[in-house]
Amino acid sequence: MPHDVSRRDFLRGGAAAGLGATSLGAFGFAAIEAAHAATIRPFKLARMVETRNTCPYCAVACGIIMYAPQAAPGAKRTLMHIEGDPDHPTNRGTLCPKGAALLDFVRAPTRLTVPRYRAPGAKEFKEVAWDWALDRVARLFKDDRDKNLVTTNASGVTVNRWITTGFLAASASTNESAWATYKVVRGAGALVFDNQARV
Ligand code: SF4
Secondary structure (H helix, E strand, C coil): CCCCCCHHHHHHHHHCHHHCCCHHHHCCCHHHHHHHHHHCCCCCCCCEEEEEEECCCCCCCCEEEEEEECCCCCCCCCCCEEEECCCCCCCCCCCCHHHHCHHHHHHCCCCCCCCEECCCCCCCCEECCHHHHHHHHHHHHHHHHHHHCEEECCCCCEEEEECCCCEEECCCCCHHHHHHHHHHHHHCCECCEEEHHHC
């Protein structure tokens, strides 16, 4: 390459290959120019909406970015790509194989997206509304605690413990949601409390 062709000139010439003859061709680099031009394609994620979230699998709680095309207000968007969030302090853009396969998990036809309920004695689960499910959980929570909270032990010492209901929380929660969950569960006196990272 002649001395007066800088690295910047070389790259600029390659990027402009699709527009016609360039300085590179004149210098005898036509093949390199064509190969470089062939690698330049439109960025597939251009004009996508980015949404940040947390990988749901384990307690490392890696940050992810989810990409979906623009859609009319209120319309459902189709998730096109998920990758590690380079700005997240935990994973700095990396994902393990499970996290890297999250798109398949999200699109799996077997993934549950609404609560299901099997009534006592029933053989089949049926889909129920979130409000109904949350009201039912709250009702059972309250009734069982009222019935089974142990306020003092055999020696008369105050213990306020509740061991007839267990709670399973998400290991991939943020610090804030984990703090709130812990406060609710421990505040109710529940001792049986864990997260899915140890299941
Ligand atoms: S990407 Fe892997 S390491 Fe990170 S939270 Fe998900 S499962 Fe855990």
